[in-house]
Amino acid sequence: MPIRFLVLGEGWPAKRAVRTIQAHTNGHLVALISPSTDKHESEIELSDFNSARGAEYVRKQQVDWVVSANNIQIVGEDVLREINYKAINLHPAPLPEYAGLHCHQWAIRNGDRLFGVTIHVIGGCIDSGDIIAEHKFVLSGEETGLSLFIKCMGEGASLLEAVLNTILSGRDLGRRQQDLSKRRVYRHSDAITSELNWQEPAERLIRFIRACNYEPFASPTYSARLNLINGDVATIISAIIGDSTAEEPGNFVRVSESGIHVAAGDRREVVVTKAKHAGIDLSGHALAAFFGSYGRAA
Numbered sequence: 001m002p003i004r005f006l007v008l009g010e011g012w013p014a015k016r017a018v019r020t021i022q023a024h025t026n027g028h029l030v031a032l033i034s035p036s037t038d039k040h041e042s043e044i045e046l047s048d049f050n051s052a053r054g055a056e057y058v059r060k061q062q063v064d065w066v067v068s069a070n071n072i073q074i075v076g077e078d079v080l081r082e083i084n085y086k087a088i089n090l091h092p093a094p095l096p097e098y099a100g101l102h103c104h105q106w107a108i109r110n111g112d113r114l115f116g117v118t119i120h121v122i123g124g125c126i127d128s129g130d131i132i133a134e135h136k137f138v139l140s141g142e143e144t145g146l147s148l149f150i151k152c153m154g155e156g157a158s159l160l161e162a163v164l165n166t167i168l169s170g171r172d173l174g175r176r177q178q179d180l181s182k183r184r185v186y187r188h189s190d191a192i193t194s195e196l197n198w199q200e201p202a203e204r205l206i207r208f209i210r211a212c213n214y215e216p217f218a219s220p221t222y223s224a225r226l227n228l229i230n231g232d233v234a235t236i237i238s239a240i241i242g243d244s245t246a247e248e249p250g251n252f253v254r255v256s257e258s259g260i261h262v263a264a265g266d267r268r269e270v271v272v273t274k275a276k277h278a279g280i281d282l283s284g285h286a287l288a289a290f291f292g293s294y295g296r297a298a
Helices: 011-023 046-050 052-060 077-082 103-110 145-168 188-192 202-211 284-291
Strands: 003-009 027-033 065-069 087-091 114-121 131-138 224-227 233-244 252-255 260-263 268-277 280-283
Touching: 003 011, 003 145, 011 027, 011 065, 011 145, 046 052, 052 077, 065 145, 087 145, 103 145, 103 202, 114 145, 131 145, 202 233, 202 268, 252 284, 260 284, 268 284, 280 284
Parallel strands: 003 027, 003 065, 065 087
Antiparallel strands: 087 114, 114 131, 224 233, 233 268, 252 260, 260 268, 268 280
16 A cells, blocks of 8 residues: 655655655655645644644544654654654754754854755654764855755755655665764754854854845844944845954944945954845945944944
8 A cells, every 4th residue: 555644844845755755656645734734624734743633633644654844843742653653854954963943054153064954753852863864065155044044955855855765665764873962952042042243253253144144035033233333223134254453343444345344353354245224235335325424333
């Protein structure tokens, strides 16, 4: 009989999982449940899968495997017991070093040169189950929060397709335990409370700015806010490292064709090349004109 899959999630990875299951003669898709699923039509929603209601659903639908793809909803113990713990999750980061949320942003902030995606068994603590497959890739020095998120979704979708084909073909999944002594969990609250600290070195500030750059979309966590002397606030979109300076950290140094120069903690300049104020993008002459009347960052 075909293997019956329930897919939880959204975006490219979830859609690739659906296509992979439907294309295989040994696969049957029970349902794709996403954050936008209409509960009145499907009689179930994502949040139900952390409750007895979700367990009842998988029992009634005779689900063999649960596949979590680009999904932050926890799959509860009741559901896992019902399917004999045959559940896998695509985690868009290497494990065990990057468990939790917004890990791609933290990789940029931490200055990592290598990142990756992981497929693991769901069970126990969040993102702590045995690793089934992983894929590593090199980060460019220009990665932004958005560019790395897109890369993780694409690489993750491909890795998930390979794992699903292994299940569908009846082959055993290789698995290994995580070394939880290396585990670090990043929480949503850790990211949304982040603020620019001009006492930090310029390179770290540049990474902080790149990590929250989701242009043309809004960052899902924090923004690089520049507090101006009159109490006004601008959001830094992009910046580069400039020359050395004798100015104190946080001081505006000068305005140039490159952008607005601000002193960092290591006496290097952070040159703001693009910013946003009151919903308007500012760069070039417009950026210089806007900042020309200010003399200090708070």
